[in-house]
Amino acid sequence: MFVVYILYSPKFDRFYVGMSSSFKDRLKSHNSGQVKSTKAFTPWELFHSEDYPTRIEARFREKYFKTSAGRRWRKDNLGM
Structure with a gap:
């Protein structure tokens, strides 16, 4: 099982998109x-x-999330 994740840094108001088989x-x-x-x-x-x-x-x-279309989807669906 693989996880695609979006991390948020509240201190710097930044997002990071990644993928891993061992998320924790x-x-x-x-x-x-x-x-x-x-x-x-x-x-x-x-x-x-x-x-x-x-x-x-x-x-x-993961690659989709990093495109401009993916960023629009994240904004529209996740409130980023």
Whole structure:
């Protein structure tokens, strides 16, 4: 099982989209500063997540969330 997730940093008002097969461990690594792209904006909290049975499906959704159409969908459906 793979999870596509959107994290939010309330301190910096920033969002991050990612994918993992082990979400809890991945969130810990984001918050402990082990991920280069997110370490400057800790702490992170889960804003939204979706489960997918395959890596291919999860990666497709993650890439969609990072497009302009995906950002519009997130704004319209998640209130981002």
